[in-house]
Amino acid sequence: MVAVAATLLDPQAARAEPGVPAPPSGLLSDRGRGDLSDAxxxxxxxxxxxxxxxxxxxxxxxxxxxxxxxxxIGREIAAQHRVLDRFVRDAGKKLDIPLPDEPNSDQQGWLDEMANAEGTDFDKVYIDRLRAAHGKIFPAIATIRASTRNDTIRKLAQRTNQFVMTHMTLLESSGIVNFAALPTAPPPAAANGGTASTARVAPAANSETLSPLTGTSMLLIVVVALASVAGTAFTMRRLSQDPRRRYRRQQGRYFES
Incomplete structure (x- = not known):
């Protein structure tokens, strides 16, 4: 327990993957300040x-x-949840948030399911139930971390995020996560509020939506085009001159001087 707590409380001691930074929770305040929302x-x-x-x-x-x-996996996740549970109880006490003392009906049903399984059947139930639960709370953590105005909840969300990512990785390391059974992400929203799969491409503008060219605009286009043609002709003429003639003219000017 002491080793687990020290690892999770000290950002510098976190077992981060090489090159991947561990969020510095120590930089966040925890004074119970800021508006507290229902979320x-x-x-x-x-x-x-x-x-x-x-x-x-x-x-x-x-x-x-x-x-x-x-x-x-079970031993490590249980030990880490004891540390996280202390964090949330401290936050609840500081912010006067009443917290439950028993799992809800769905969670109790999952525990009953595990209690009635053994061996490989238990392994499958345990890994799949925990991985699915962590996947559901993962986006909720991100929402709270990004939007809360209360510093204690902000720090709790950041810590919880680190725990949940660790637990998801531990569960997936078992090699028996049924990824095909996980809920699929909703399609990305299009700019107009619809979804990418249902968004329709705007039809090409017709003559009623296009503004006609004015006389001034047409004149400018003609002038630019003529100038471009004249410049091209002048350049081609210069390049087509015989380099030997240019050389003789230059020599003649030299001796005359």
Missing amino acids: DRDFATKVRLAGLWEIPAGEMAQERSDDPRIRS
């Missing part, structure tokens, strides 16, 4: 709920799985 309160509740079912799920992984890798 902020809901986010803190979701972080607390995540720990309430993922900690016992990790404990079951250590007991019910026959795969050493799954047991290791």
Whole structure:
């Protein structure tokens, strides 16, 4: 626990991939200052709920799985969630946000599903349920981190983001994540508010939408075109002159001087 906490609390000690920076959480304030929105309160509740079912799920992984890798993943995720749970409880106390003490009905159902499975069946349920849950909260974290006005929630969101990315990577390292079962991302929105798949290309402008050329515009076009033709003709004429004639003229001027 001490090793896990030290790793997650100290940005310099974070086990970041070489060349990939670890977000410096130590630069964020945590004074409970700033307006608190309903979305902020809901986010803190979701972080607390995540720990309430993922900690016992990790404990079951250590007991019910026959795969050493799954047991290791369960042990590490449970340990990290205990640290994150302390963070969210501290935030809830500071901001007077009531937090739940039991998992919700869906989470309890997932725990019951794991309790009734063993061996490779348990491994599949454990990995798929946790990976899907982390995928759902991941965009919610980004929204809160980018929009909250409260410094304590901002720091909690940044810390939670680091935990969730770590957990997703650990779960995927099992090699049994069913990526095909994950929900697909919505199509990107087009500039007009529609989607890229349904956005229609604007028809070509007709004669009613095009403004006709004025007499002045036509005159300018003709002048530019004539000037271009004259310049080209002059250049070609100069280039076509016999270089020997130019040389004799230059020599004659030299001796005359």
